[in-house]
Amino acid sequence: MAAVRASGVVKRFESTCALDRVDLVVAPGEVRGLLGPNGAGKTTLLRILLGLVRPDAGSVELFDRPPAQAPALARVAGFVEEPSFYPYLSGRANLELLAELDRGAGAPIERVLERVGLASRAVDRLAGYSSGMRQRLAIAAALLGDPRLLLLDEPTAGLDPAGVREVGGLIRELAADGVAVVLSSHQISEVQDVCDTFTIVRRGRAVWDGTVAALRAQAPASAFALETSDDAHALALAARTPGVRGDASGRGLTLTAERGRLDAYRSRSDTPAWRSAGSSCWPARSSRCSSR
Numbered sequence: 001m002a003a004v005r006a007s008g009v010v011k012r013f014e015s016t017c018a019l020d021r022v023d024l025v026v027a028p029g030e031v032r033g034l035l036g037p038n039g040a041g042k043t044t045l046l047r048i049l050l051g052l053v054r055p056d057a058g059s060v061e062l063f064d065r066p067p068a069q070a071p072a073l074a075r076v077a078g079f080v081e082e083p084s085f086y087p088y089l090s091g092r093a094n095l096e097l098l099a100e101l102d103r104g105a106g107a108p109i110e111r112v113l114e115r116v117g118l119a120s121r122a123v124d125r126l127a128g129y130s131s132g133m134r135q136r137l138a139i140a141a142a143l144l145g146d147p148r149l150l151l152l153d154e155p156t157a158g159l160d161p162a163g164v165r166e167v168g169g170l171i172r173e174l175a176a177d178g179v180a181v182v183l184s185s186h187q188i189s190e191v192q193d194v195c196d197t198f199t200i201v202r203r204g205r206a207v208w209d210g211t212v213a214a215l216r217a218q219a220p221a222s223a224f225a226l227e228t229s230d231d232a233h234a235l236a237l238a239a240r241t242p243g244v245r246g247d248a249s250g251r252g253l254t255l256t257a258e259r260g261r262l263d264a265y266r267s268r269s270d271t272p273a274w275r276s277a278g279s280s281c282w283p284a285r286s287s288r289c290s291s292r
């Protein structure tokens with residue numbers, strides 16, 4: 001039985017087509033990343049899975065049930081956008097209120113606080129929490145119902161690198177227990193170690209679907225804008241390094257390197273001093289654009 005089985009999901013808001021025939025299948029124990037830029041449709045898809053919004057067309061089933069029935073019956077939990085809490089109450093009091101409202105909540109509050117790394121700050125008022133601590137509390141709230149499917153909208157937003165790793169570790173632990181997780185992000189770098197599979201959404205369409213290894217293998221060469229101490233020399237070296245192309249026709253120097261090839265260039269003893277002035281990481285085009 002799939003944790004999520006969505007097929008041909010369409011959602012329109014007046015003239016905006018937020019989702020255009022999106023398919024998604026997630027197995028128990030799978031961590032699926034929804035990746036895409038602002039306005040791609042990630043939150044709308046999560047809202048539909050959470051049963052907060054109805055699709056205009058298509059079908060959605062969570063553990064073989066419609067989303068509206070699933071939360072209570074099939075233990076589905078999560079959050080979209082910024083979850084809200086009472087700022088004048090402590091983290092623990094907020095969770096106690098939520099557990100009271102949701103009488104089916106099964107996981108003990110102390111265990112949940114421990115799990116998200118908030119036990120030592122549980123008595124502090126929420127108003128004093130950092131954005132990373134709020135994100136953790138939101139995950140704690142989702143864990144209260146001991147879910148089998150977790151739907152998390154940008155769970156790494158606002159976290160520092162250590163926080164991203166901690167939340168990633170927590171998600172992997174849950175997946176190892178058989179929990180299916182769907183999470184959204186703009187940043188592939190933040191979630192590539194957490195997710196087993198990705199769906200890349202762009203302008204409402206699922207333009208790519210597959211494993212992280214397949215995504216890496218298909219990623220086009222990345223372009224790096226560099227500032228160097230000697231552009232002419234850096235360009236000449238690039239010409240002599242397999243898999244690396246240099247271009248100094250614009251402002252500064254741009255190197256386009258196939259995956260793993262930039263290291264060979266960087267490790268040369270005669271490479272001039274340089275620093276990155278930016279890079280591109282999104283796949284330039286979809287490899288499986290739907291033609292429906």
Ligand SMILES: Nc1ncnc2c1ncn2[C@@H]1O[C@H](COP(=O)(O)OP(=O)(O)OP(=O)(O)O)[C@@H](O)[C@H]1O
Pocket residue numbers: 013016017018036037038039040041042043044045186
């Ligand atoms: N309630 C709404 N009313 C009107 N348009 C909406 C509504 N919700 C979403 N949209 C539109 O649907 C599209 C998808 O929005 P959505 O919030 O799902 O994107 P997203 O991928 O989550 O973006 P972000 O990364 O900025 O959170 C956008 O064009 C948005 O303006």
Ligand SMILES: [Mg+2]
Pocket residue numbers: 042043044153
């Ligand atoms: Mg969003």
